[in-house]
Ligand SMILES: Nc1ncnc2c1ncn2[C@@H]1O[C@H](COP(=O)(O)OP(=O)(O)OP(=O)(O)O)[C@@H](O)[C@H]1O
Ligand code: SF4
């Protein structure tokens with residue numbers, strides 16, 4: 001279904017298309033209680049998303065995917081952000097709160113993981129979907145009409161009758177459609193989907209994914225799709241970015257990354273995907289756990305778990321460099337001559 | 349029509365519950381009368397009644413009959429609105445209460461408005477800017493006010509604002525010559541009804557300090573409760589979703605965070621309405637206002653048992669009604685409670 005685009009040159013990963021968002025050295029610091037000190041969760045992330053492009057962001061729990069995504073919309077009130085987030089030529093991190101508010105919902109919208117907890121239990125579905133428009137001064141009747149149209153488009157059955165129903169009266173799958181409608185009604189150009197199917201049961205997951213696939217294609221919507229599920233990445237995204245401990249460690253076309261992952265962490269993630277023919281006892285898991293943000297090891301943050309590490313790995317932090325059509329942050333691929341003596345290359 | 353039936357069913361149930369509570373309260377009052385030391389006929393007739401008068405009262409109240417018959421006739425009298433006769437005013441207690449209660453209810457109503465009008469915005473700002481200057485100062489103020497004895501606060505404010513700065517009258521409820529014809533018995537309302545604007549502002553001027561004292565005693569609780577509820581709600585996911593739609597802070601707070609934090613505040617203010625009538629006893633005494641406070645104060649001082657118990661009965665009724673209103677408000681705010689209580693899907 002998806003095609004690998006021919007690359008005109010090797011200087012960049014995406015710019016086949018006009019970039020819509022360009023993120024440059026983005027950091028996110030979260031305060032530690034009331035102490036005044038803070039912890040760096042996202043540590044200098046660069047990437048861009050083209051107009052209409054679908055990019056997946058993967059990585060283990062706690063790697064900073066959600067905070068990165070929310071930083072694009074400046075949604076965490078407590079987070080301290082630095083770097084640049086260029087959206088269509090404006091640096092979002094420099095906007096006033098008021099101007100940022102105008103962009104939310106209309107230029108960048110978000111769908112969240114748990115559709116129940118992301119809906120206000122006291123407000124009707126119709127009002128919540130129309131709210132994005134009402135906030136911008138669209139009249140009541142008009143906003144309701146457009147809300148209904150989107151709900152209809154998303155396959156909420158008997159949508160007209162159920163505009164005045166409350167979230168607790170909807171099933172999980174229907175709620176996720178409502179949340180998606182809330183995001184789409186403002187006609188955004190970028191949709192951030194933070195694990196939108198994780199809380200749903202498998203059958204409903206597929207429906208919601210198909211729907212997302214459909215509507216984003218129809219609207220030429222760029223999507224940043226956060227997920228744990230590499231199977232979903234293969235079906236949905238054109239490009240995948242792998243995040244580890246607050247940094248992007250690999251970024252490339254889905255087909256090429258899956259066929260030939262460069263970073264040992266990506267290799268581990270792919271190896272850990274269970275296959276149907278696999279015996280349960282042979283399921284692979286990357287040994288160890290990601291470091292807590294306050295105790296990142298020196299050098300490559302992955303080195304305590306890496307089966308290909310060598311002596312530079314615990315000293316220098318590998319930069320994210322262009323390697324073929326991808327970008328990779330690993331000393332194995334930084335083009336320097338190494339006296340390689342990987343400890344144990346059973347993974348290669 | 350289904351909804352209408354569900355609502356009537358709910359209201360019927362709640363009214364039944366209210367009546368049951370009042371019945372319990374009445375029984376308690378009856379028990380108290382029976383357990384009071386001394387001869388009941390003597391009490392009802394007054395301290396300096398002659399033996400013949402006492403016997404007449406005994407006959408009239410049926411005090412020779414078995415207790416169970418007395419209980420039934422007591423309930424019967426209550427149903428007819430007969431709360432007994434005050435030995436001080438020699439009037440039916442109900443007639444006395446009709447005279448004094450409106451003034452108290454007016455005081456409590458204004459105090460409740462002040463209470464909510466200050467505590468709710470303060471709670472919102474404090475929670476939204478948690479740890480900020482406003483939050484810190486208002487929390488300290490709340491702790492100080494909350495720990496202050498009520499009469500002391502009343503006396504200090506009376507002294508400072510009334511005697512030293514003279515911005516408000518020290519006591520009373522209206523100035524000389526400011527009276528309006530009595531319609532409801534609530535002076536501010538009566539002045540409005542009479543179109544007596546000078547009188548209206550005069551009564552407001554008199555009521556503002558006692559109402560503020562009463563409000564201050566209760567506003568700290570509302571502030572703390574709302575602030576805590578809001579802090580929880582502001583951390584919840586749907587608030588982030590609302591922000592992601594581009595809502596302003598104001599819209600998010602007023603349309604989403606506040607309604608979702610209102611439940612504990614409603615419950616609390618229902619309980620406060622009753623407690624405020626209780627505290628009005630003190631405030632009315634300090635500020636020399638007419639009202640159920642002064643009435644009960646006198647009744648207790650003069651061992652006017654029926655006046656005291658009648659007042660208790662009346663206050664209990666008001667508290668029950670306020671709680672009924674709170675139940676209905678909660679129903680209106682939360683569709684989930686509606687679904688649970690009305691048995692339908694809240695529509
Ligand atoms: N409000 C917060 N204050 C402090 N630390 C936070 C806050 N939110 C998240 N973190 C920390 O930031 C790190 C990354 O969080 P984030 O939610 O971005 O991870 P994630 O990659 O989305 O994980 P998951 O797959 O579990 O959703 C975690 O270690 C988490 O503990
Ligand atoms: S830099 Fe070294 S430790 Fe890090 S992933 Fe590459 S090989 Fe492994």
Ligand SMILES: [Mg+2]
Nearest residue numbers: 065066067194
């Ligand atoms: Mg997350």
